[in-house]
Amino acid sequence: MAKPKVSSDWLAGCAGCHMSLLDMDERIVDVINLVDLRSTPITDLKHPDESGVDVGILEGGINNSYNEEVAVNMRSHCKILVAFGDCAVFGGVPAMRNFFTLEETLRRAYIETESTDESGHIPNDPELAVPMKVHAIQDFVKVDVFLPGCPPSADAIFHVLSELGQGRVPELKGDTLHWN
């Protein structure tokens, strides 16, 4: 049996989940032996194979039109989609801005911060992605495996990847299930 192909990408998150993946230390070698790692944001290949992969992993929530595009693209190129970390699963820390209007958050970020001088303005280049409320990725695409945690522990990540690598759908419970 060919090793399952795995791709990952990140959206509105902090990259911390991918850092936690590296916390697996030498167990990452075991994972590499089980799976064929394709594109990731921390390796050279940036997009999942056109022919598709078996497992797609997304870190971060969806907070603009670009995130949405990446998520939809990953979904359409993978068989099993993993929501990786609290932002992908719940919206996470970025979702705190949902308690304010988009207008308020943009004004705060680009005009009112202590380090912004009077020339501050909200970017409006048509080339830029359109910001929106922060969403869990399940609001846009079907998710098969939820791996919560801020970040998920290396143990939880190892459990999920090794299960997927061996063709099983992982179940999280006990020590591997935590939301913070």
Place this chain on the structure above:
Amino acid sequence: MATITINGNKLEVPDGMTVLRAAQANGIEIPTLCDHPHLTPYGGCRLCLVEVEGARTLQPSCTLPVSNNMVVKTDTKKVLDARKFVLTLIFSERNHFCPYCQVSGGDCELQNAAYNEGMTHWPLSPNYTTFPMDASHPHIIMEANRCILCRRCVRACGDLVGNYTLGFEERGANSILVADTGVPLGESTCISCGACVQVCPTGALIDRWSAYRGRETQVDITNTVCVACSVGCKVNVLTRNNSLVRIEGDWEGAVNEGLLCELGRFDPMKVDCERIATPMIRKNGALKAATWDEALSTIASQLKPLSGKSADGVAALISTRQPIEAISLFKELFADQLGSGMVTTTEEGEFTADSAVYADTVNKAFETDLKALQTAGAVMVVDADLVKDHQVAGFFIKRKLSAGTNLLVVDKKENGLNPFANKVLKAGKGSNADIFKGLIAAVVKLGLAKGKTAIKATDLDGFAAATGLKTDDYLDAAFVLTSAEKPVFVYENGSDLAVLKELVDVVEGQLLSLKGGSNSLAASQLHLDKTFKINGHKAAFFAIGDGEASQKSVKEFEKAPFKVVLATYASALTGVADVVLPSTNWLEQEGHYINLEGKTQWAKIAITPAEESWTTVQTLNALAEKLSVKLTADWTKEMHERVSVVEIS
């Protein structure tokens, strides 16, 4: 008894028990959120839904009483799906993002419930409605965004504490926890007892002192006794790295059943007094650091010549916050060995001396316990402001008022209980004895006297005039007392106790005195209950520890030619003392305490003291050695050598 079947197990359970309690009693777990073993069932969260044969829908087990032949299932797919759905709805309503919540990671019952159901995500996205956050209170932060509307806090505030500050405004998903009529908590009628924080299952009510300083899995917990007053509440002291994180009421505590007041829960958190770090000896007018040996030698050389002098030797005073072991040694060293005629405590017998003398006279214990307040149909409080001091005893009274318990307050001062009272007798003049006699006369006049008395109904007008009150006031008050069974009389000190006892007997009531500090009763058993006067004494030795001395006794202290103070914190006393000895505080020492109802309790060490801070027992033993005196007192025996006002157990 009823026979019910839960998950195929046939169980015999008492009638009237809820299905939830029946399951719990038999080791069958049903998850809950709004339920709390010490609160009235509410049925608000629906997490405890179970399937009952013959019932149209799932039933909340926390409010469903058992009935004979009931068949209950707690583990069917229908039940498990409902649980997940209930949690899904709760999570969707407010801000329940975990990563930046103080209780996340073990201390949150909502998060734990979700983990137990194996929830990896929220099937419904949150609706991002913003609720106000109230940080106006000095101790408590009220964060409505974390609230799950379980109303545990509301029930604790009302049913347990009897304060009824917390309540809810609006309906349904818009419901919001408010203080009083929606004022900021810090400006409300909140008395800062913290019961609401202790029962909150989520991060909706947290306290400022312990927030983000450690989860329950990261702290050490010491079960000990609060020494703030004579009620003797059992507390769990949470420490981390030998530093105080939080104090919680012990739900298993027989006296307080989980409750604490501000003095017990929050005051110890905000101590910011300067700590005495080393022994000090005054040289050329200024205190200089010294070794323990130098300090004790200095004291011994000054005290030795004063040995055996009753009127002009060493006058000694110890705090009633000290354990009995220390108070007993103190008495033995200063009264028995050094022969001083002036050995007393910080309370100076103010709240115990008169009633102890009365106990000596009648030669038996005559007081009841705090539990009596729970069954009393009426309570008469004399001079004691239970809203300020001995607050937990006040909670026991206040929480019964809505159930119909009558409250009569007799106090010449403004008493915090007045707004709750059915009747207040605030005499303008006269003595308490006149008031008690007036009440007896009024009871006789109503024809409701159950005991014998020489006082006649016709005497009433005279006592009313003597106290500046109307005859009708007395008749109203007498009616409040006599229209209920088992009245309890709570008094502050024993002046006019014989007359009060006559009134108690006339209405077949019971007595309970507050006795002041945490070991005032024990000190009284040791006859340490006189007023402190320096008179001709040549030295003064104050073992204050982390307690406080009255301004009057500090003035007396200043008059002594040689002054020693054993203290935890810098104060007016340490400012004038010739020798200052560093002392442990209540969390750093162990020993026994006898509460106001005679219950002997052991206080444990929760925090390891610094090397230079000695316990009073250590200090007294070391000083005795310097004085070549052997201390052998057995406090357990001493406690029973004098008849006590209440049985000591």
